[in-house]
Amino acid sequence: MAKNKVLRMHNVGIVVESLDEAISFFSELGLQLEGRAMIEGEWAGRVTGLNSQQVEIAMMVTPDGHSRLEISRFLNPTTVADHRNAPVNSLGYLRVMFTVENLDELLVRLSKHGAQLVGEVVQYENVYRLCYIRGPEGILIGLAEELGNE
Known part of the structure; x- marks a missing residue:
């Protein structure tokens, strides 16, 4: 069964x-x-x-x-807690990560909506370029651009 x-x-x-x-x-x-x-x-x-x-x-x-x-x-009822600006090593849910195309261009567009880079864009081997951003209200978002899939 x-x-x-x-x-x-x-x-x-x-x-x-x-x-x-x-x-x-x-x-x-x-x-x-x-x-x-x-x-x-x-x-x-x-x-x-x-x-x-x-x-x-x-x-x-x-x-x-x-x-x-x-x-x-x-x-x-109104909200009772605020975790929006908690650091990435806080307990609980961390972030949502999206696979994206053209990470650099997307970061420029999202910055016009208040997004801020948390650290820096890094490359993991020849697989991904990754970063964390803070979106509206400090929401933590991960972005990953796949490499070598042309």
């Missing part, structure tokens, strides 16, 4: 103060807005354990259609 297993990852959730800024940033990165909605009521609170809640969400999908970001802005 086969064991049940995960089929795929559906999404990664990120909580922000400005949904519009986050949508703009991730759109520049290449994700598409799949939908935007208000999630509220007792049923939603039963899932999150927050009782009654009011949350505006935006679902963004990667160009290949396989991965999603659920970006949330909590109206009620």
